[in-house]
Amino acid sequence: MAVIEAIATTYLEADASSVTFSSIPTTYEHLQIRMSMKSERAGSDVDGLRVYFGTGGTLDTVAANYGYHWMRGVATTPSAGRLTGTYLNFQNMLAAQGGVTNAANFGAMILDIFDYTGAKNTTCSALMGSTGNWSNLSFETGYWDNVAVVDKIQLDQVNGPNFLRGSEFTLYGITG
């Protein structure tokens, strides 16, 4: 068995409001999602990437059950902070800004989800970046306050309304 196996890839042939990975096997130790994506958001060149976790085939969409912590550089300005009870919103992926950003540019993100079958809350870390009017680079961590096994993950935008055509998302399983 390979250490890293591709479980599923979603490539968007058309704009889509969200991307969902369901029936995730429990045979791995960790998960990783690699993304090249872009939001349709018109009012800005960046948008947040919202992650929902689920168990038993049902997503948990309650904001209070999530939190995250970030360290970010936007242009020449670094910042850091923490929010709890406000969804798991990673910042920032590239957005179309009504066609202002280069159509060929997409944001990139690697999301690691640790020990997703263990008797512990789901925790994850992300490295993401994009180049629009401003360059963004961030390193972030997040959690889902639930000790259940993760078998479903949904990726969404904070503003949206869509991921643009050409966005690609691959879920990998990492053995332990």
Add this chain to the structure above:
Amino acid sequence: MAAWTHLEHDTIIGGLPATTVTWSSISQSYDHLCIKVSARYSAAGSAGQLHDVVYNGDTTDSDYSNTYLIASTTTPTMGRLDGRSYAAIMPTSDFLADTFSTTTIWIPALRWCATLFHENNDAITEISMVAGGGQDFVADSTFDLYGILGA
């Protein structure tokens, strides 16, 4: 040939917390190593608890140097210190219950550990992770070691 090989896995079993996790006789047939840790500290600490990485049993702080970037407040800070204790940070008993760390440590060319530099050019045959502060990793903490081949 697969690029990644899973070399070691340790889980701190319930009722048996541990201060140290050690992997010995690490094969020299890989170009890089990667460690993934999901851990939590058994004692209190409002800022989290640093855990050490020790190579080949060398616990001399002056043999290690680390450059760090931390965002525990709204102002990121960075610096450089001698010592082996800035390899990673994990939640303590002061943090949200059941919440563990998300640590990935890369050891390219078997010499470096993330930003933790070991001033020794001996091959790495043993790696220990030490909870630090004299207390333990709690039950359900997990540690995985991977070997990665080059072309």
